[in-house]
Structures are given as C-alpha cells and as structure tokens.
Amino acid sequence: MESEPKGSGDIVVSARDDVASATHEDSQIMPATRGDIVLSAQRISKSFNGVQVLFSVDFDLRRGEIHALMGENGAGKSTLVKVLSGFEQPTSGEIFLDGKPVKLPPNGAAEALGIVVIHQEFNLAEHLTVTESLFLGREVAHFGLLDRKFMRRETRRVLDMLGSHISETAVIGSLTVADKQMVEIAKAISRDARIVFMDEPTAVLSRGETEALFKQVRKLRDLGTSFVFVSHKLDEVTELSDRVTVLRDGQWVKTAPTAMLDGESIAQLMVGRELSSLYPQKSEPNVDETRVLSVVGLNTAHVRDAHFDLRKGEILGFSGMIGSGRTELMEAIAGLYPRVSGEVRIGNALMPAGDIQATAAAGLAYMTKDRKSKGLLLGSDMTSNLTLQSLDQHGRWGYLSPASERKALARARRRFDIRVRDASVVAGRMSGGNQQKLLLAKVMEITPKILIIDEPTRGIDVGTKQQIYHFIAALAREGCSVIVVSSEMPEIIGLCTRIVVMRAGRIVGVLEGDEINEQEIMRYSAGLKQKAVA
Amino acid sequence: MGANVTTEDQVEPKRRWQDVDLRAVAPFVALALLLLLGAMVNSNFISLNNLANVATRSAFIALIAVGATFVISSGDLDLSVGSMVAFVASLMILFMNSNAIADPGMMIAAAMLLALIVGALCGLANGLITTVGKIEPFIATLGTMGIYRGLTTWLSQGGAITLQSAEQQDLYRPAYFGVILGVPVPIIVVLAVTSVAAFVLYRMRYGRHVVAVGSNPNVARYSGIKVDRVRTTAFVIQGVCVAIAVMLYVPRLGSTSATTGILWELQAITAVVIGGTALKGGASRVWGTICGAFILELVGNIMLLSNFISEYLIGAIQGAIIIIAMLVQRSLVRKS
Ligand SMILES: Nc1ncnc2c1ncn2[C@@H]1O[C@H](COP(=O)(O)OP(=O)(O)OP(=O)(O)O)[C@@H](O)[C@H]1O
Numbered sequence A: 001m002e003s004e005p006k007g008s009g010d011i012v013v014s015a016r017d018d019v020a021s022a023t024h025e026d027s028q029i030m031p032a033t034r035g036d037i038v039l040s041a042q043r044i045s046k047s048f049n050g051v052q053v054l055f056s057v058d059f060d061l062r063r064g065e066i067h068a069l070m071g072e073n074g075a076g077k078s079t080l081v082k083v084l085s086g087f088e089q090p091t092s093g094e095i096f097l098d099g100k101p102v103k104l105p106p107n108g109a110a111e112a113l114g115i116v117v118i119h120q121e122f123n124l125a126e127h128l129t130v131t132e133s134l135f136l137g138r139e140v141a142h143f144g145l146l147d148r149k150f151m152r153r154e155t156r157r158v159l160d161m162l163g164s165h166i167s168e169t170a171v172i173g174s175l176t177v178a179d180k181q182m183v184e185i186a187k188a189i190s191r192d193a194r195i196v197f198m199d200e201p202t203a204v205l206s207r208g209e210t211e212a213l214f215k216q217v218r219k220l221r222d223l224g225t226s227f228v229f230v231s232h233k234l235d236e237v238t239e240l241s242d243r244v245t246v247l248r249d250g251q252w253v254k255t256a257p258t259a260m261l262d263g264e265s266i267a268q269l270m271v272g273r274e275l276s277s278l279y280p281q282k283s284e285p286n287v288d289e290t291r292v293l294s295v296v297g298l299n300t301a302h303v304r305d306a307h308f309d310l311r312k313g314e315i316l317g318f319s320g321m322i323g324s325g326r327t328e329l330m331e332a333i334a335g336l337y338p339r340v341s342g343e344v345r346i347g348n349a350l351m352p353a354g355d356i357q358a359t360a361a362a363g364l365a366y367m368t369k370d371r372k373s374k375g376l377l378l379g380s381d382m383t384s385n386l387t388l389q390s391l392d393q394h395g396r397w398g399y400l401s402p403a404s405e406r407k408a409l410a411r412a413r414r415r416f417d418i419r420v421r422d423a424s425v426v427a428g429r430m431s432g433g434n435q436q437k438l439l440l441a442k443v444m445e446i447t448p449k450i451l452i453i454d455e456p457t458r459g460i461d462v463g464t465k466q467q468i469y470h471f472i473a474a475l476a477r478e479g480c481s482v483i484v485v486s487s488e489m490p491e492i493i494g495l496c497t498r499i500v501v502m503r504a505g506r507i508v509g510v511l512e513g514d515e516i517n518e519q520e521i522m523r524y525s526a527g528l529k530q531k532a533v534a
Numbered sequence B: 001m002g003a004n005v006t007t008e009d010q011v012e013p014k015r016r017w018q019d020v021d022l023r024a025v026a027p028f029v030a031l032a033l034l035l036l037l038g039a040m041v042n043s044n045f046i047s048l049n050n051l052a053n054v055a056t057r058s059a060f061i062a063l064i065a066v067g068a069t070f071v072i073s074s075g076d077l078d079l080s081v082g083s084m085v086a087f088v089a090s091l092m093i094l095f096m097n098s099n100a101i102a103d104p105g106m107m108i109a110a111a112m113l114l115a116l117i118v119g120a121l122c123g124l125a126n127g128l129i130t131t132v133g134k135i136e137p138f139i140a141t142l143g144t145m146g147i148y149r150g151l152t153t154w155l156s157q158g159g160a161i162t163l164q165s166a167e168q169q170d171l172y173r174p175a176y177f178g179v180i181l182g183v184p185v186p187i188i189v190v191l192a193v194t195s196v197a198a199f200v201l202y203r204m205r206y207g208r209h210v211v212a213v214g215s216n217p218n219v220a221r222y223s224g225i226k227v228d229r230v231r232t233t234a235f236v237i238q239g240v241c242v243a244i245a246v247m248l249y250v251p252r253l254g255s256t257s258a259t260t261g262i263l264w265e266l267q268a269i270t271a272v273v274i275g276g277t278a279l280k281g282g283a284s285r286v287w288g289t290i291c292g293a294f295i296l297e298l299v300g301n302i303m304l305l306s307n308f309i310s311e312y313l314i315g316a317i318q319g320a321i322i323i324i325a326m327l328v329q330r331s332l333v334r335k336s
C-alpha cells in the first residue's frame, strides 16, 4: 500500500513529459495529476499456437494521459490491449502496475484492479437490457432485493452524459451496432476505472457521438484516469491523445508526444513507407450512361418514399446520421429487408421484394456493415467464408473442388492484401481490419455489376483504406456501379461524384459537383436544408 | 519476421501438437481406451467376432445418428426419430403383409421404396413444422414424436405387427444377417451411408450451407443461402436415414411393436455429441458420430461381459455418457 503512487495532489514534474503538457494550454490542472507511470509493460511477446504476433514490445501508460496505440491491421494492437488487461497472458515479458510486477487475472477480473476494456468485439449478452448489462456483476441490492429503480436512474445518467438516446430498458439484441458500442462505452465509464482501454470505440460512431465520448474522456483524464485509445482515424488521434505509440508487424516502432507528430507522419510510421494521395482521381460517368438501378417510391418500416437511380460506372454516396435509414433502404433494395411498397429495377428487370437470390442473380451485391453477426462465420476458416456466397463457381452439381477454392483464396488474399500469419486461422481470430477485407473479398467473389458497400472502411488502417478507395474507383472505371454508404464524411466526399443525403428515413437532398462539401452535407443531414428530389 | 529467434525456437515444436483438433480426435481416443478396458474385463471381448457383432448391433443407432448429424449441424434437433422408426417399420410390414405384389422379391423392393418415401415425408413434416411453422425444433419434434408413436400404436392396436409370409422373410433375412466378403451387411451399409454423408458434408455445397446455417443463420441469409430450405432438407435426410435403419431392422426380427425404438433419439443424439459435433450447430463430424454409436454399444457389451455391473443400468450409463461427452467437449473448446 505504501507504494501507492503519489497522490493526485502532488506535482510530479520530473516524470512529466514537457512537450505533451505544452500541447494542452487549456488544462491547468493537468500537470498536477499527470506524470507517474501507472501501467508499464516490458519486452512483451505473445504467440498464438506458435505464431508470434508481438515481438518484445515496450509500453507505458502515465496517470491522466490518453495514449494512442496505432498500427496497421494485424499489427497487434488488440493483442497488446488484451495482454495489458489480462484477457491474454503474454508468452514472455513483464507487466508492472504502479511499479510492481503483476500477473493480471484473466477474463476481465482485472476490473478489480481498476482496469477496464472497451473491446473491439462487443462483449454484451444479447438478451440483457441496457441497465442489466451496465450493472452486470455488480448489481445494486438491498437485503438481496435488486434496486432496479436506482440502477435504471444511474444508467440513464451515464447515457445522458454520453449524449445517447438509447432507452435504458432496451434489450441489447435489438440495438444497432452504434448503440451497442455506446452501451459498451457507458459500461466501462461507469465503473470508476483507473485505466480504460478503448479498442476502436469510434469505428461505428457518428461524429456527434464521438464528440460526446471525447468530452467525457477528457473530463475523466483530467481527473486522473488513464486511457489507451486505439483508432484508425488519424484526425481523432491527433485531436484527442497526449502520446502515440506505433506498432508495425508486432514490433514497437516509436512512442512520441502527439504534438510532435501529425497525421501524415503517424501514417508513415505505421506503414513504413510514404503514402501517396488517399483518394483516387474522380471520374464522372457520362450523363447519358445507362441506368443500372432505379428505385421508385420505396417504403419500408422506417424509410419513406425513396427515389433514386444509379448509372453505369457511377460511385454514388449515401450520407446521413446514424439511424437515418440508409442501411434499411440498402437492405430493402438487396432483398434482405421487407418492403412495404415501391419498385426496384435492375436494368429493366423488376426485382421481387425480399428475394436476395434474385437480386444477386441480377448482379447486385451487398456488403453488410455488421461483419460480426451478419458478415462472417467467425468459427470457420477463410476459405469457407470467402466462397460461401459463390459456391456454384467451384464445381458442378453441388460438388466443391478444393483446388478451385484454394485458388480463389490465394487470389483474394493478393487482391485485397489480407494478412494473416497463419492461413488456417478462423475468421473470428483475425484482426478486425483483415476481417473487413475478407468480407469485401467474399462479396466481390460474385463479380457484381452493382456493389452496395455499407461502411467500407470500418476498422481499416490508412494504407488499406487507400487500397480500398483505389479499388472502388477501378471497379467503377471498369463499368461496375458502386453505392457507398458511409458515416465518414471525408471518405464519401473524396470518393463519390454524387451524394444522396438521408434524414429520418427520407432522402432530403442530392448533391453534385461543387455542392459536395462537408458543410452542405451537414446542413441536409441535420435538417437545416431540404430540397425536392426528383 | 525472424527478428526474435529465441522465442520462436521455444514455440516451434509445440505447434504440431496443438494443430491437431482435439475435438475431432477425442472420440477415437475414447474408443481406444474402451477397447483396452474391455480387453481387461474379458478376453473374449477383443475377438474380431465379438467386435463385429457389436458393430452390427450399433448399425441402427449409427444410421439414425448420421441423419442426426445433419440436423444438429444445421442448428436443429429431432426428437421424433425413435417413433419414426416404429411408424415406418409398421407401415412397411403392413404393406408387405398386404400381398399387393405377388413376386416376393418385387414386394420387398417396393416395401423398401415405400419406407424411404414415408421416412422422407416424416422428415419433411418435421422440417416444415419447424421452418414454415416457426416452432422450436425441440417442441415441433416432441409433437411429431407423439404423433408417430400414437399412429404406430393405433396401427398395431397396441400389440405387434409381424411379417406373415415365410417366403418374404427368408428372402429378406440376409439384409441383416448376410455377410459379404466376411463383413456383415449392416456394417457395409453403415460405412456406405457414412461415406456418402461425409462426401455431402465436406465436399458439397449443401454441406457448407448446413454448417453456415448452423453456426450463424444471419450470415447464411446475408450470403444468399435459403436458410429454411437447408434446414428442411436436413430433416428430410434424417428421415431417409431412419428409413434405411428400418430396412435393416425389419429383416432382423420380422416384427415391430408400439415400443420399437423407444429412447433411440437419446442414443442417436448421444452418438452425435460423443462424436464431437457441436450441439449448437456449426461443426459436423460424421465419422465421429459413427464412432460414438459404436462406443455406446461397446459400453453395453462390456457391461454384459463383465459380471460386476448389472446390465439393467445400461440406460443410466448412457445418460451419464452424454453428460460426460458434453463436459469434455466444452473443456476442449476452451483450451483451443
Ligand atoms: N486468438 C488468436 N489466435 C490466433 N491468432 C490471433 C489471435 N488473436 C489475434 N491473432 C493474430 O494476431 C495478429 C494481430 O492481431 P490484432 O487483433 O492484435 O491486430 P490489430 O492491430 O488489432 O488489427 P486491427 O487494426 O485490424 O484491429 C493477427 O495476425 C491475428 O490474426
């Protein structure tokens, strides 16, 4: 107990990083609480079944700092987070908590030491309510009777603090991915932790939600909580973090104060080479190019009267707040979500409602944004996942040729740069970004004429993002039409020649040419502006 | 990559050993242990003759369990198989007794075809009730279990239905008691059916679909797989497997009754679970299933040959085995 780090009142100048504190002129209280190292790791190595993924990595976390952990997909960020929070034990190396060597207890028991994790993979039980999830394992009870009212109030308070409208009595299984992520965050934040690991918490969040989260994170940081923040969004990292550590291929590359780096240099450290322009040259399709998809008066449970068409070789963006109905509209078009009324035509052929086989046969492919529960079989290997949608190509009369499937996998791994250290790994054990690439590869196996991608770069590193953008552009040049649904404004602006904005289930605007900019899109999606859509 | 040679040296040899999927191997290890135990209990046990006998007797459960592997891999459960055996068998015998066809050979062939059709239809009913009716498979097949059993009791008026024509019986007997190249026919049938099943599960599109539907129906749907059709087909395959079991069962006794096949569903499910197929779907191990069925019969055989456990405890032991198999499976999952 005597080694309890110097109380938060002490000013520990010696251990402080002068550059880091200089970046935050606004925070007078910070020097008082920051400084001493809370958690550190030395020469951490980790192997899974003999495949090494971390190579002697050093890492330290100071009191009251936000430490960003960066690296390409599969660099080992999530693995390091798991090792530092006890979810995985290191193969070798030591971890120190408050300067003393510790062996962190497994399965989240490190929570008792004040260490909590917001996982990249959600860890919520689908059948519990939001309140039950938040208080799981630490239910408030008087004489054995649960104090439901108190727990509900408390949950509401935390959710309000995060600016979230989720009902505290909603069942987890009924929430969208973004909402689940908010619950995960609320759960971690409500636990009075000293150290919070956040593994890509913002990947599924909108800008507004992200801002609310950052506000809370800063507040807690100023009170002395330490954060480890993993994200592929460089602007967020430069905006929020105090220090950055970069990993490449499981090796430590650099730790530096954020103020000394900018997005560009972080990206370079991550990929180990210079990156050329992120977005490809836009090429607009001819005005008289044939229409490949037209949607007329489409209604679903939430979407009202959607009209739009897509031309051959066009990249059409769909923007809007989370919950604006973009995914529902796309799933209704793809035949995955019931339609109430309306018409969908591919070429001239009228598509029957709710028939994904028909739309797929007509050449439309839809890539879900929910890769964990709708995209990939987490317990199956890469091959079964890759070819699941296109088994007909690999043999006749229902027979599957292993050689043909192997070839397809080799091709897809090259084309989409899917990196795994062990080719027989099951999808659930791949790094998040590589799962995303596998999902894209799977959808592309049916060689679609129309590709609808919902959040194409969720959880993908900059280098790969660039690859995917160029890939989409190349597809369009070859005559494939692409619809990109994305909550990332720069992505949609950088890629698309036409952008549809949705709000509350309706298409409220279609932007072209010079109108395509962040302010204009915001105006439409926030409901400040609306124009009649042909 | 090779930057850190020292640590890699340490892990390299471990790898081979861990690469082996323990769940796939476990049933065969258990089988080897049982054979060893049996040999210690009674020297007759290990004789080829005895083992062939045991294998022959395990044929019914093995065949049914092959079908159950499909149903369970696709995430469902069929509790009606025991009653289905009784129902299909009584229809088959009643048909043979009807003397609708004069030539006994033709008659048997027609009766076998009838059994296949009835089995497939029973499976189809199970499948449609679960998928179109959207009723939990547990409840749906609990219902049809009662229906098939009740129909059998009514057909047999509570007694037995027996094959009457001696000519037919003599002609049909070899289907169970016959030996080809020294191997009893039932063993050959089981091996053939399992080979076909393994081919379908591991080498055909349908097998991939079964595993996809069993491990995550949502992913399957988003991949354009007709989930309900895949599930229903698995139930039909189960029905066909039951019918094949009946084709071997009828020549054995030439008779069936309202109590035929009672608790066979428990044994079939146990065989599947021992074999390493995950009960919540997603992994199918059909050779493991066969091994499981053999293990079940072996346990009974060992108890019979040993003098210290009453054979009346067989049911209890089999019940215990399914629980142990589940526990072993779970601990193996955690390790890998
Ligand atoms: N349980 C596991 N078994 C086998 N391999 C694993 C396991 N967990 C992770 N890996 C492997 O370790 C490597 C690093 O994965 P990790 O999830 O740490 O990457 P990451 O940096 O978080 O990437 P991303 O940005 O894509 O999330 C990957 O090659 C992955 O396949």
Ligand SMILES: [Mg+2]
Pocket: A077, A078, A079, A120, A199, A431, A432, A433
């Ligand atoms: Mg990760």
